[in-house]
Amino acid sequence: MGGERSIGTTRIAMAFFLSGIAALVYQVTWQRLLFVIVGVDIESVTIVVSTFMFGLGVGAVLGGILADRFPRRILLAFCLFEAAIAAYGLISADLLVWSGHLFSGLDRPAAALLSFTLLLLPTLCMGATLPMLIANAFRSSGNVGVSTGTLYFINTLGAAIGAIAVGFFLFYWFDVRQTIAIAAAMNLTASAIVASALVRK
Amino acid sequence: MRHLALLLSFSIGFLSLSQEIVWVRLVSFGQSGRPHAFSLVLAAFLIGIALGAIGGRRLCRNSVDLLRSAGMVLFVAAAVDLAALYLGPVILPYAPIRLPLLVFMIALTAGLKGVLFPIVHHLGSQGDSGQVGRSVSRIYLGNVMGSSLGPIVTGFWLLDHIDVETTLALIGVLTAALGVLAWAFAWWRPGIAWVAPAALVAFGASSIVLPPALVIPLADSWGADKKQIRHVIQNRHGIIHVLKPPRGQGGDVTFGGNAYDGRVNVDMDINSNELDRAYLMAVMHPGPRLALVVGLSSGAWTRAIEGMPGIEAVKVIEINPGYLELIGRYPDVAPLLSNPRVSIKIDDGRRWLRAHPDERFDLVFQNTTWHWRAYTTQLLSADYLREVKAHLKPGGVLASNSTASIDAYRTALEVFPHVVRYKGFIYMSDQPLAKRPDAEQVLRASRIGERPAFDDALFADGGVAARLVNDPLQSAQDYIAHSEGRDSARIITDMNLLPEFAHGRPPLFGWLRPLLPPTPSREPN
Numbered sequence: 001m002g003g004e005r006s007i008g009t010t011r012i013a014m015a016f017f018l019s020g021i022a023a024l025v026y027q028v029t030w031q032r033l034l035f036v037i038v039g040v041d042i043e044s045v046t047i048v049v050s051t052f053m054f055g056l057g058v059g060a061v062l063g064g065i066l067a068d069r070f071p072r073r074i075l076l077a078f079c080l081f082e083a084a085i086a087a088y089g090l091i092s093a094d095l096l097v098w099s100g101h102l103f104s105g106l107d108r109p110a111a112a113l114l115s116f117t118l119l120l121l122p123t124l125c126m127g128a129t130l131p132m133l134i135a136n137a138f139r140s141s142g143n144v145g146v147s148t149g150t151l152y153f154i155n156t157l158g159a160a161i162g163a164i165a166v167g168f169f170l171f172y173w174f175d176v177r178q179t180i181a182i183a184a185a186m187n188l189t190a191s192a193i194v195a196s197a198l199v200r201k
Numbered sequence: 202m203r204h205l206a207l208l209l210s211f212s213i214g215f216l217s218l219s220q221e222i223v224w225v226r227l228v229s230f231g232q233s234g235r236p237h238a239f240s241l242v243l244a245a246f247l248i249g250i251a252l253g254a255i256g257g258r259r260l261c262r263n264s265v266d267l268l269r270s271a272g273m274v275l276f277v278a279a280a281v282d283l284a285a286l287y288l289g290p291v292i293l294p295y296a297p298i299r300l301p302l303l304v305f306m307i308a309l310t311a312g313l314k315g316v317l318f319p320i321v322h323h324l325g326s327q328g329d330s331g332q333v334g335r336s337v338s339r340i341y342l343g344n345v346m347g348s349s350l351g352p353i354v355t356g357f358w359l360l361d362h363i364d365v366e367t368t369l370a371l372i373g374v375l376t377a378a379l380g381v382l383a384w385a386f387a388w389w390r391p392g393i394a395w396v397a398p399a400a401l402v403a404f405g406a407s408s409i410v411l412p413p414a415l416v417i418p419l420a421d422s423w424g425a426d427k428k429q430i431r432h433v434i435q436n437r438h439g440i441i442h443v444l445k446p447p448r449g450q451g452g453d454v455t456f457g458g459n460a461y462d463g464r465v466n467v468d469m470d471i472n473s474n475e476l477d478r479a480y481l482m483a484v485m486h487p488g489p490r491l492a493l494v495v496g497l498s499s500g501a502w503t504r505a506i507e508g509m510p511g512i513e514a515v516k517v518i519e520i521n522p523g524y525l526e527l528i529g530r531y532p533d534v535a536p537l538l539s540n541p542r543v544s545i546k547i548d549d550g551r552r553w554l555r556a557h558p559d560e561r562f563d564l565v566f567q568n569t570t571w572h573w574r575a576y577t578t579q580l581l582s583a584d585y586l587r588e589v590k591a592h593l594k595p596g597g598v599l600a601s602n603s604t605a606s607i608d609a610y611r612t613a614l615e616v617f618p619h620v621v622r623y624k625g626f627i628y629m630s631d632q633p634l635a636k637r638p639d640a641e642q643v644l645r646a647s648r649i650g651e652r653p654a655f656d657d658a659l660f661a662d663g664g665v666a667a668r669l670v671n672d673p674l675q676s677a678q679d680y681i682a683h684s685e686g687r688d689s690a691r692i693i694t695d696m697n698l699l700p701e702f703a704h705g706r707p708p709l710f711g712w713l714r715p716l717l718p719p720t721p722s723r724e725p726n
Contacts, residue, residue, distance in 0.1 A: 039549025064338025149258025167240020
C-alpha cells in the first residue's frame with residue numbers, strides 16, 4: 001500500500017513539475033504574441049502579467065471548490081485540466097495571431113479586455129491545479145503547510161527551468177509556434193502520467 | 202488568524218512581484234536590454250521561491266510558533282532586500298564572474314519571501330480540515346491578487362514617481378513592517394528583541410530618504426568617469442541617461458536602457474549622428490510631404506526630416522515620454538516641441554500603425570535600436586514591414602537602421618521590390634530607388650531651423666553633401682551577395698525572433714555556447 005502511494009506521489013510530482021515548465025513557456029510565448037496586439041510598452045507588459053495572475057487566482061478559487069466538492073476525483077480533474085491547457089496551447093499561436101489581425105487598432109482598454117479574454121481559460125486551468133493537488137496531498141500528509149511547500153516547490157522549480165529553457169535554449173532552436181507545441185506536449189505528458197496511475201488503481 | 206494570513210499572503214505576493222519588476226528593470230539596464238535578462242531574473246526568482254517553499258515546509262513541520270517564525274523570516278528578508286540595494290553596483294554589471302552572485306541575490310530576496318507561502322497557507326487553513334481546498338484557494342487567491350497588483354502599482358505608478366533605488370528601499374521597509382505586524386500578533390511584549398527590527402526599519406527609512414546610487418554606477422559612460430553623466434531620467438518606461446561629449450565634441454551622447462541611442466547634434470559639419478542617412482530619403486523621393494518617425498530619441502533625426510524641402514507635417518511616435526523632457530533641455534532640438542508641423546504621440550509604434558490604418562506617408566523613418574536587444578523583432582520582422590508598407594504612399598520610402606543584421610536586408614527584400622543600402626541603413630520602396638537629378642538643390646534647400654543644413658564646403662569633393670549627391674547606391678542584393686554572412690541570412694518573422702536570439706548576441710554563459718546554433722558573423726554597419 002505504501003509502495004503504491006509513493007509511486008502515486010512520484011507520478012504526481014513529475015506531472016506537476018512538467019506542468020510548471022509548460023506554464024512558464026506559455027507565459028513567455030503568449031506575452032510575445034500578445035505584444036503584437038497590445039504593444040511592448042510598460043502598460044502592455046503590466047496588462048499581460050496582471051491578466052495572467054488574475055486568471056491564476058480565479059482558477060485557484062475554482063480548483064479549491066472542485067477539490068472540496070469532488071474529493072475522489074481530484075486527480076481525474078487534474079488530468080482533464082492539463083489536457084485542456086495542452087489543447088488551448090496547440091491552437092493558441094494561431095488564435096492569438098488571428099485575433100491580432102482581426103482586432104488590430106483596438107484602443108488600450110479594449111486591447112486589455114481582449115488579452116484578458118484570450119488568456120482567461122488556460123490561466124484558469126493552470127491556477128486550479130495547485131489547490132486541487134494540495135487538497136489531494138493533504139489527505140496523506142495531514143499538514144497543509146507541508147503539502148503546499150512540497151507541491152509549490154516542485155511546480156515552481158519546473159517554472160524556473162521553463163524560464164531558463166525558453167530564454168536560453170528554446171528560442172534559439174525553435175520558433176514561437178514550435179516552442180508552444182513543446183509546452184503542450186509537456187501538459188499532455190503530465191496528464192498521461194497521472195491518468196496512467198489512475199487506470200492502474 | 203485567517204485574516205492575518207490572508208493579509209500576509211496578499212502582501213508577500215505584492216512585494217515579491219514588485220521586487221521582480223525592479224530586478225527586471227535593473228538587470229535589463231545592466232545588460233543593455235539583452236533579451237536574456239528577463240529569463241534570467243524570472244528563473245532566479247522562481248528558484249528562490251521554490252527553495253523558499255521548502256524552507257517554509259520545514260518551518261510548518263517543526264516550528265512551535267509559526268507566526269513568530271514568519272516575523273523573523275520577514276526581518277531577514279528585509280535585511281537582504283536592503284543589502285541588495287547596497288550591493289547592486291557589485292552584482293549587476295554585465296560580467297560572467299558576477300552572474301552567480303546576481304542570481305544568488307535575486308533568488309535569496311525572492312526565496313525569503315517564498316518561505317512565507319506554505320506558512321500563510323497553513324495559518325489560513327487551521328481548523329479547516331473539512332474544506333482544505335477552499336481555505337487553500339482563498340489564501341492562494343490573496344497571494345495571486347497581491348501578485349497582480351504589485352506590477353500595476355510598482356511598474357505602472359511607483360516607478361513613474363520615484364526612482365528604482367528608492368523603490369527597492371521601500372520594498373525592504375514594507376517587508377520589515379510586515380515582520381513587525383506578524384510579531385505584534387504573535388508576541389507583543391516590549392523588550393530587547395525589538396531593537397533589531399527597529400534598527401532595520403530606521404535603516405530602511407534612511408535608505409528611502411538617501412538611497413545609494415544604483416543606476417549611475419551601471420550606466421555606460423564609454424569608459425569615461427561616471428561624473429561625465431549629465432542627465433538621468435527615470436520613469437515607468439525605462440531609464441535614459443546622457444553623457445557629456447567625449448573630448449567635448451559631437452554633442453551629448455544619449456542612451457536608452459543603457460544602449461547607445463545617438464547624439465544631440467544636428468550640425469552636418471560634425472555629423473556625429475551621420476544624419477546624411479536621413480537626408481538620403483529626401484534625395485531619393487521625388488517630392489515628400491508627409492513623414493512618420495518611429496522613435497524620437499534625442500530628436501536630431503526628426504529635426505533633420507522636418508527641415509527637408511516640401512515636408513508639410515511630421516508625425517513622431519515615441520514610446521518613452523522621457524525623451525521629450527530631455528529634448529526640452531537642448532536648444533538644438535527643443536524647437537521640435539513647439540513646431541506646429543511636428544506632432545508627437547506617446548505610443549508603441551506598431552500599435553499606433555494598426556490603430557491608424559488610413560494614415561499614409563511619403564517617408565517613414567526609424568533609427569532602430571540594436572537588433573540584439575529585447576523586442577526588436579517587433580520592428581524588424583517581415584510582418585511589421587508589411588504593416589508599414591501599407592502606410593506608404595506610392596513611391597514612399599521606408600528607412601530603417603539594420604544595426605549590422607544581414608537578416609534585416611534579407612527581410613526587406615522579401616517585402617519590398619526595391620531595397621538599397623547606405624551606411625548600415627536600409628531604404629525600401631515599391632518604386633525603383635534612384636537619386637533625384639536635382640539632389641544638390643534638395644540638400645541646399647534643407648534647413649535646420651532658419652539656417653541651411655549643409656554649408657557650401659560640404660558640397661566640395663569628399664564632403665558629406667557631395668557624397669550624398671554623387672555616390673552610387675548599393676542594392677541590398679549586391680550587399681548580401683558580397684557579405685560573409687550571406688549563407689546564413691534568413692527572413693525575420695514575428696515567430697522566429699531571429700535578431701534577438703538565434704542571430705542575436707549569445708547569452709553570457711560560455712558553457713551554453715556549444716548547445717546553441719552558431720551565430721552568423723557580424724556584418725559591418
